[in-house]
Amino acid sequence: MEKQLILLIEDDPVFAQVMSRALERRDYTVIHAGDLDAARLAIASHDHDYAIVDLNLAGHSSLELIPLLKEKRPASPILMLTGYASIATAVEAIKLGADNYLAKPADANDILSALTATATKDQASLSIQQPMSVRRLEWEHIQKVLKENDGNISETARQLNMHRRTLQRKLQKKPVAG
Numbered sequence: 001m002e003k004q005l006i007l008l009i010e011d012d013p014v015f016a017q018v019m020s021r022a023l024e025r026r027d028y029t030v031i032h033a034g035d036l037d038a039a040r041l042a043i044a045s046h047d048h049d050y051a052i053v054d055l056n057l058a059g060h061s062s063l064e065l066i067p068l069l070k071e072k073r074p075a076s077p078i079l080m081l082t083g084y085a086s087i088a089t090a091v092e093a094i095k096l097g098a099d100n101y102l103a104k105p106a107d108a109n110d111i112l113s114a115l116t117a118t119a120t121k122d123q124a125s126l127s128i129q130q131p132m133s134v135r136r137l138e139w140e141h142i143q144k145v146l147k148e149n150d151g152n153i154s155e156t157a158r159q160l161n162m163h164r165r166t167l168q169r170k171l172q173k174k175p176v177a178g
Helices: 013-025 037-044 064-070 087-096 108-116 132-146 155-160 163-174
Strands: 004-009 029-035 050-054 076-081 099-102
Touching: 004 013, 004 087, 013 132, 029 037, 029 050, 029 064, 037 064, 050 064, 064 087, 076 087, 076 108, 087 099, 087 108, 099 108, 108 132, 132 163, 155 163
Parallel strands: 004 029, 004 050, 050 076, 076 099
Antiparallel strands: none
């Protein structure tokens, strides 16, 4: 029996490598694409059984890939995966054709459960397990803005309207769970 193919569209190379290994150990074949161009090429070149799509690819939205995935393989489930979960992006992803939506951090078991869960014909399932706490949302937002500023703490503090030392103290703390 041929292994099922998972198309993993993820710009974080460490997460992609860890997830690829975990999925391959569970007897799947994984094709990884790290940016929008590589994703478009992978979609055109491979007949995937499942797709895992990171919402934010190097600062660009990957929502535009959902119609391409659905056009190529209409019956293949699409899981939108993101570290910046919001109801608005979840709704947008589902409207475009994603079958499920999962907030990071998520492990291979969570991802496979979300991928293989059957969505009803009338309504796609939404898998934001628990809403993130305000502190966790703040941490995620700070990390996002910091990444957009290439790690520049002073510029990040200006954009967040926060004193630089306050931002440094927040960054020294470990991320809060949930």
